[in-house]
Amino acid sequence: MSQIEEVASGVVRREPTSAAAVLMDAHKAAELASQYGIPVPAQRECGSAEEACRAADELGYPVVLKALGKEIVHKSDVGGVALNVRDRRSVGEQARKVLEEVPGTEQILVQRMEPAGTVEMIVGARRDPIFGPVVMLGLGGLWTEAFDDIAVRLAPVAGGSVAQMIEDLRSRAVLRGARGVPGINLEGIGAVVASVSRLIADESTVAEIDLNPVICDADRVVAVDIRILQQPDPGVPAEHSPRSPQQLDALLAPRSVVVVGASRNPAKQGGRLLRYLIRHEFQGEIVVVNPHATEVMGCRAVPSVDKIEFVPDLACICVPAETAIDVLEECGRAGVKAAIIFGAGFSEVGGFEAQMRQQQLTKVARSYGMVVCGPNTAGLASRPVGLCASMGASFEMGDGPLPHGSVAVVSQSGAIGGSLLSRLRESEIGFSHWISTGNESDLTIGDYLGWLARDPETATILLFVEAIRDAEAFRAGCEAARANGKAVIAYKTGRSEVGRAAVQSHTAALAGDERVYDAFFKELGVIEVENLQQLIDAAIVLEWQPAPIGARVGVVSASGGACSVVADECARRGLELPRLSTAARTAIEAAIPSFGHAENPVDVTMQINVEPGMIGIATEAMLQDDGIDAVLVMLTSNADPPAIEVARGVVRAAQGSHKPVVVARMGAEVLAPGSLRLYREARVPVFSMPERAIAAMAAVASVGLRSLRADETDTSTTSAQEEAR
């Protein structure tokens, strides 16, 4: 099975309802909910039509009848629900009909009919195999499908977070009420959410719970339909074996490396690895295991790992899957503390044998206390020690080692990770580390994150995420990154695989992977981007410019049309274009023609070609405005030689400021090689299109806002990001 199939089929992430899951009887479900303080309509479980009539008399009319039975999953689809039954005679008729005609009916639930409310809500929870209990709140009934207006949180959810969940809903104005129209009982619905959160936490056999609809008025909150899916108690949760960041030192900052399976042939994988190790100027010792040579590519060769007179920190294992376990064992016996296993043929190919092979690998590694990257990994690179333990084509670029910088890339796809590396290099961005996590049999993405969060060389961590396998390690890594002032920017793939039709409850569909990841990332301060270009572009801005402390952007352009495009894109991305201070406006007015526009967005007009210094003057004036956090210079064709003058002004302004300056320049590059060189040398990012520049600025503004909030809560935090620069 390929990686995509693995993601698509959900092997990695979700088996929300195992084969053993059963739907709890509706009456029992209501009783359980009731025990947790969830208001439900008065109801009786009845075995016959006569019993149903008596129950209805007791409860008062009108009533609802529902078929009960293990086999009945969607009652209303099979005619198993009779609404608004108004008298004794009709109850008798309907009850008999259901008992006789609806297959699988064992009993009948008679419920007092709740009149329609102001709105119908849905409240639910499910037990995610990775993230644990997840709680959701949203518009219920038919509104659910229409607007998908749902807020999701990881449990436990209490008072404050429930208020935040309501705030997240687009329908909040309806729920709150306004202009004489009453809203709903927000305290009541909040209590139901908290109850559901407690219920799924306490009742270990509950896999999913759906209250849909919960009828809500200004006073009333009542859950008229409750579905609970049960599965056997999983007992103790799967072992979570966190690695301390120190354990990863041997992998990510090794002093010596042994390569097993290095060929003399540099076209072969092992040969290429050795060639890269040498070319990228590894600062420690390299030993090769090769029974047929005493030297390979200038490196000392030994017949086996135990023949090395010292214990290497890291073993690079470039042998086929079949022999990798033996080699790992040999390394373990020799005391090697870390290994990279490149070979494919483990869990990613599917099938029993391959799965077993990966489990065996994990077992061997743990028994020797080794940390393992992979298997099926494209390896890793660690710039501070000059390590390039990879064979990816992207490491062919340039002549020497990777350019040094403060960006780290951690990718669950070696191919995507390699491409990101090459595109960032193309933009002259430097790196601290590059890691392809492979199958994550041992170390998961969170473990790497935890190490990088503490690495003084790293300021920005880019993640390509397919699936998080260890939520605790990921959480710990993010928290360390936040505490140390490092930006974590993630692109998450696998969003289209939700497969809503296949799941049994609304909660499983609505609080699916996408929303749970969003909630998790948001909680942890991870900045999510929409596409891979944004991941690259945000890194460029963070690497080259200071992070802004807010989302208030000043824009200067020489084209009215371009100003309009920028205004649209800023609105879309949530960036503000505030009015300028009087000082800024006055300075700009003095510099630009009378038919220009001295307000934000500033339009210096096509006079730019005659007076190219205007752009720099406007940039500087806006950078000095306390109401502006960042400046975007929006250029269209802007050809040399005037463009060189424009660039001089912009660069001077940027260098004199602690705020970021970003350039969008739409014209072909060949029109302005001189000015583009000036920007590059001054590390002022230039993007080819306004939408790219603005998306990057928006992502980076989130970093700044996050730090600001962190500063407010803990002013003693020193910014490692600042230090690293």
Added chain:
Amino acid sequence: MSQIEEVASGVVRREPTSAAAVLMDAHKAAELASQYGIPVPAQRECGSAEEACRAADELGYPVVLKALGKEIVHKSDVGGVALNVRDRRSVGEQARKVLEEVPGTEQILVQRMEPAGTVEMIVGARRDPIFGPVVMLGLGGLWTEAFDDIAVRLAPVAGGSVAQMIEDLRSRAVLRGARGVPGINLEGIGAVVASVSRLIADESTVAEIDLNPVICDADRVVAVDIRILQQPDPGVPAEHSPRSPQQLDALLAPRSVVVVGASRNPAKQGGRLLRYLIRHEFQGEIVVVNPHATEVMGCRAVPSVDKIEFVPDLACICVPAETAIDVLEECGRAGVKAAIIFGAGFSEVGGFEAQMRQQQLTKVARSYGMVVCGPNTAGLASRPVGLCASMGASFEMGDGPLPHGSVAVVSQSGAIGGSLLSRLRESEIGFSHWISTGNESDLTIGDYLGWLARDPETATILLFVEAIRDAEAFRAGCEAARANGKAVIAYKTGRSEVGRAAVQSHTAALAGDERVYDAFFKELGVIEVENLQQLIDAAIVLEWQPAPIGARVGVVSASGGACSVVADECARRGLELPRLSTAARTAIEAAIPSFGHAENPVDVTMQINVEPGMIGIATEAMLQDDGIDAVLVMLTSNADPPAIEVARGVVRAAQGSHKPVVVARMGAEVLAPGSLRLYREARVPVFSMPERAIAAMAAVASVGLRSLRADETDTSTTSAQEEAR
């Protein structure tokens, strides 16, 4: 006033309610609505509390009281509404209170209180100064702000279109009802929409009408609050003076050009224009008007236009705004049929004098029957006759004339238009025409569209739109383009300037510019793109590859992670990834490793480096599959030399097929110069990121789908696009 200010302040597009607009009395509004068959609650207009009590007795309790008065705009904000008044005594009390305490109250409206319904809708219409009456339907009351669930159409709207409007709403499932929950009276609400459409068409003094909320149940549809804004009848609509496409021949395919204001100095505007005219190899005669020379840059010079012994088709007027009118008049007298006026200083700078100057210009042009491009334009280029009547920096690229192709660019911003040109040239795309429309004092974007729609050299028309000034001309242009099988792709800016707070009625805010443009474009088959990169990328695909006939995409990659990214992006853009035919799957299975994935998206695995031909084989197999309309080859680092083999296979497959093939290649370009050259030579588009490739394919799929629909209705249509290739 700069261009952005002009757009932002709405000078161009909207003055929805002129200063003279007044709110119609609520009672009169209800009576007018009633005349058009709109159901309203029974109601009485009362002058005193006693009268209100009598009216309430007649109508039956509970009732609603509303303050009536010219000054009262938002009744509920000033306490001018009393809901649910249950008895005579309360009516008396409340009525007295309103009459005494609510400023501006003249009378009281007593209305029977309608009980809450299943949903509240909003129905409205406004008279757009450009597009005429516009009708909207959506969720009303507090739901309006929450979900903005609104459908907009240009009037008139009758049966079929109302059904389509309901279909456009996300709340359609709620409105229709499902699973035993009743929907609303769809016929009833449809009739209300049709009535509102008739009302605004017939009542020429009605500027805006809002029915909000319209309470709806399974049976009941009743408009409980009606607001009508009136303004004086504008009388005859503004003159629409369409130009026949033939009239534009002198402008866009001139046989001779006179340049007025051409300097010897090639750095000055007029000098640059002349230099470009020569360099781009204009195929007709060029004469220069210059009283001080007999020759400028090798072109014959005469002292004035009337001294030319023949009548030039086109005059390029490069003189300051102050003298442009005199020059235009001189040209008109000499019989010149077309002019381009480059100078700024007309309506775009704002102010009375400049406005008058532009009006004068229009008057002169019309009096001589001339067509005018501009003023304040960056000019135009017409490749078939070698005309480059512009001074934009983008025309400096390369050595000779523009590369010849079938893409036409029409831009309302000269600067953006120039940038688009240079970026398309960078991608080696050829052009038929390039037009900067300027202030559009005479010819508007629709006139150019109409001409290009009939131009055999043009297949794809790219529009950068700030505002449509002549809806009829635009409509006619789009219809001609559709009839002749040409693709019209538009980027519309000015979306963030809606300024909802400033408008008086909901309809004006909700059926604002953005939605009206969307409705108009959709109706006319114009393909709207989200950003400028997409405009460029869609043109590249259309210029180099056949248009697909549907949205079913086959994907091949060598990375599971990349497949997952592609699946997400396709889902976002509405592209399908269908299962492959057995034949295609079998062919692919035979070519790729057993641990690969022979289903769509196909993953040939990293074995690509050993067997680079696999990608081509999979591409070919999918192109031969009748269930696939287009193929996306998704590559990551993919370095030469294996990348060259990959490219050979892909190019061979593309060349043997009538379906489009597009490549996304994420790795840095320096890794694969050889393969990139092969793709370029074979005109297979390569995009740097999957999201770019997929957005372009989605836009192009709309072109194909549109043609398909056109073919279904009129099978005799010959595709001019095909011919042009």
